[in-house]
Amino acid sequence: MTPHTATATRRTAPPATSVYFPIQPDTLEPIVDFARFAQDMGVRRLWMGQSLRMETHLILSALAARVPGLPLGTGVALAPLRHPYQAAIEARTIAGLSGESYVAGFGPGAAEFQRMLMPEPYARPLGVMYDYAATLRRLLDGEQVLQEGEFSTVKGALLPAPAPPVEIGLGVLRPGMARTAGRVADVAITWLTPHSYIADTLRPALAEGAAKEGREPPRVTTVVHVAVTRPARNPLRAVLTAVGPHLGSAHYTDMLRRSGLSADPKDPVQGARTLLDSGVFLTGTPDEIARQLRQHRASGVDEVVLNVCGVYFTEGEKAAMRDLREVLEAEASDV
Numbered sequence: 001m002t003p004h005t006a007t008a009t010r011r012t013a014p015p016a017t018s019v020y021f022p023i024q025p026d027t028l029e030p031i032v033d034f035a036r037f038a039q040d041m042g043v044r045r046l047w048m049g050q051s052l053r054m055e056t057h058l059i060l061s062a063l064a065a066r067v068p069g070l071p072l073g074t075g076v077a078l079a080p081l082r083h084p085y086q087a088a089i090e091a092r093t094i095a096g097l098s099g100e101s102y103v104a105g106f107g108p109g110a111a112e113f114q115r116m117l118m119p120e121p122y123a124r125p126l127g128v129m130y131d132y133a134a135t136l137r138r139l140l141d142g143e144q145v146l147q148e149g150e151f152s153t154v155k156g157a158l159l160p161a162p163a164p165p166v167e168i169g170l171g172v173l174r175p176g177m178a179r180t181a182g183r184v185a186d187v188a189i190t191w192l193t194p195h196s197y198i199a200d201t202l203r204p205a206l207a208e209g210a211a212k213e214g215r216e217p218p219r220v221t222t223v224v225h226v227a228v229t230r231p232a233r234n235p236l237r238a239v240l241t242a243v244g245p246h247l248g249s250a251h252y253t254d255m256l257r258r259s260g261l262s263a264d265p266k267d268p269v270q271g272a273r274t275l276l277d278s279g280v281f282l283t284g285t286p287d288e289i290a291r292q293l294r295q296h297r298a299s300g301v302d303e304v305v306l307n308v309c310g311v312y313f314t315e316g317e318k319a320a321m322r323d324l325r326e327v328l329e330a331e332a333s334d335v
Helices: 031-040 056-066 084-098 111-117 125-140 175-184 197-214 235-247 251-259 268-278 286-298 309-315 317-334
Strands: 017-021 044-048 072-074 102-107 144-149 153-156 164-171 186-193 220-227 283-284 304-305
Touching: 017 031, 017 317, 031 044, 031 056, 031 317, 044 175, 044 283, 056 072, 072 235, 084 102, 084 125, 084 153, 084 164, 102 125, 111 268, 125 144, 125 164, 125 175, 144 286, 144 304, 164 175, 175 186, 175 197, 186 235, 197 220, 197 251, 220 235, 220 251, 220 309, 220 317, 235 251, 235 268, 268 317, 283 286, 286 304, 286 317, 304 317
Parallel strands: 017 044, 017 304, 044 072, 072 102, 102 164, 164 186, 186 220, 220 283, 220 304
Antiparallel strands: 144 153
């Protein structure tokens, strides 16, 4: 465990920059360190994905008690693991314990994951996620819900309990899910998405879905992988460590091909090179990375979430926090 560096004066990150906790922990201490660091740096929110070691929502509840006052979010948790009623209770609990707004981000997971838990994968993943998010929203709004879906049934309401607002997020890679998120979500959460693809493909689809329901489009939160260039650091190794499994999956490589990049699930090494060459995985000096992040904001990204997973896994917590600190400080200076 590496202690965070306390400062007498709280640092201020750019207002739309967050950080991503990059590992599936087996103790609470690593994320407590990370959260205190994030709080010291003044980031908007600390995000976490689905952990299959210590469960994500239990970790975030414990974290909220240890480090109160830090907004949290899941980007994303996997819907097949929990009934929407349970998901609503968990989301409200984390918001209440943290004392801050919470983003309950969900996705269907890969078909292979669905097969682990169900007789068959979702035949209509877009419809399933629409129903899931809509049910969550109604429950969290205090409504009496009568919903009989293909994979879950809800007949009731949550018991009332005070808590800060909970926003609903959906993981978005392709236009179909973007239209679904536009219809029902507060936040569209993207991962490995080139900024031009967000501007040209995802944002129009979000707007199309929102128009169908007569609502404003959700804001866009994108997770951006970064690694500062340093002597003896191998950026290709960092990419493969961080997102090698994604580069071997059909849905991520399909998204990358839709964006105009070369991606073959049978060749993740070449896919990693493509991410580096195209700037989807950001490297360079902290100032260079900060300048590249401007392109995401110019493409309509409302919140950038910095992910140092590749550095964390290859060099450890201290090196990862050093990268985050330097990039956050460079971004703050660049505003």
